[in-house]
Amino acid sequence: MKNLTHIERITRLHHLIRMEFTGTPGEIAERLEVSDRTVYYLLDQLRDYGAQIKYDRSRRTYFYEEEFILEVNFSICIGALDEVTEILEGSYLKGKRTSPPES
DSSP states (O other), X not given: OHHHHHHHXXXXXXXXXXXXXXXXXXXXXXXXXXXXXXXXXXXXXXXHTTOOEEEETTTTEEEESSOOOOXXXXXXXXEOSSXXXXXXXXXXXXXXXXXXXXX
């Protein structure tokens, strides 16, 4: 569940930056219910992904200097070798597996 929490935090931060409505790092920390240090870690991670993030002191917001897209997709598959249930973004898709599972 830690990974899902991390993904949720980074996508929420991305949304705030896109809207140019982040506030100060302390305000972001309050919104995301994390420490200030975690906010800086998330910002660094977005920068590692190639985001050019700047901070405007007069508007008190972070913003993307150039357009940046963050799209998160994930899939969870459960089941036996010959039948699998795929849980994708809250939808449930049942079907037969046509290839062996990946190791």
